[in-house]
Amino acid sequence: MKNLGYYNGKIGELESMTIPMNDRVHWFGDGVYDAGPSRNYNIFALDEHVDRFFNSAALMDIVMPVTKDELKELLQKLVLMVDTGDLFVYYQVTRGTGIRNHAFTEGPGNLWVMLVPATVSDGTEPIQVITEEDKRFLYCHVKTLNLLPSVLAAEHAKRAGCKETIFYRHGGRVTECAHSNCHILKDGKLFTAPTDNMILPGIARAHLIRKCKELGIAVSETPYYLKDLMEADEILVTSSSNFCLRVDHVDGKPVGGKAPELYEKIRKAVVDEFLEATNKPVSEKAES
Structure with a gap:
């Protein structure tokens, strides 16, 4: 089929x-x-x-x-x-x-x-995003089918010629994206929103955190804000479709690009894990 x-x-x-x-x-x-x-x-x-x-x-x-x-x-x-x-x-x-x-x-x-x-992106090409107030309900930690706010946000990004929409709550707290998790690198550390009811605990997010720790990169699961996003050394977007993407423009403004070597180290570690785990076809496994 x-x-x-x-x-x-x-x-x-x-x-x-x-x-x-x-x-x-x-x-x-x-x-x-x-x-x-x-x-x-x-x-x-x-x-x-x-x-x-x-x-x-x-x-x-x-x-x-x-x-x-x-x-x-x-x-x-x-x-x-x-x-x-x-x-x-x-x-x-x-x-x-x-x-x-x-x-x-x-x-x-x-x-x-x-x-x-479908194939998974290798994350070598940067993406552009927009920001939008997070108007979803408070079950974001559950992967429900109630996706209308995310659908609207994804369409807004598409119309703007962008790949994603980064959500923020009242006060400017960054939560996640329309269909991805969002993280920042600053001063050699990874900052990512905590797994409360404001975000989905992404599987790619969990793999990213584990790989950072294996690489000796400190991880802080604490709230961060739009100001932090715009001043980050790098902005990362992760999902099960795209394990590690780098953002180079937010709302049309250039961002990141200050820690390319660190991003590449993380990107390679995450993508290599996927390639190694799926390298051998299932049919060959059954014969071995």
Whole structure:
């Protein structure tokens, strides 16, 4: 298959898949999701993503229709059905099917999977971003399907010819981006927002922090502000689609560029981890 969709046991190319109208996702966006890259049919950091997926469901009182092991086995099986092993692996669970009612639908949720060809950026090309007030609700630590503020912010960035929108709360505290985490380098240290309910605890963020510590780079998980952002030595954006990107313009103003060697050391460490973990095709692993 060139791409793949899965819904409660039904499998097909995305263009042929249909979903019941009474799935609660249509009425309420009632569900949670997770996603990450696959290379050579290896799903990267799968345990971490599945753990976060199940945690998001538990925080929203959604009953999972599968166990963690069953989900991981299913995802690997589905990945092997696609023509290329370089994919974006997306999965979500919605709170069941029933006539529209704000109160919960009883029973297990509906499991969706989407696989599309994709590759991860190596982070060598800088990106441009805009800033925007963070108007999302206070469940940002849960990876829910309620993404309208992020959709609007992503469109605003696109119209401005930029790749991302960096959010800030009242008082100028930087939180994260429309669909990424945001960090700064200053005086040889990494500063990143704390994992409270203002940001999603990104998997790429966690890998970035671990690699910095391995490299002897101090990490401070504390709030920072727009002024700090604009005066940073470097601004980093991380996600499961793009492990480590460098920002060179914010709202049309040049930023960063003061610690290129440090950025390169971090970028290489993060990308190399992904390449090493996914270097050997799954088919070869099965034979060895």
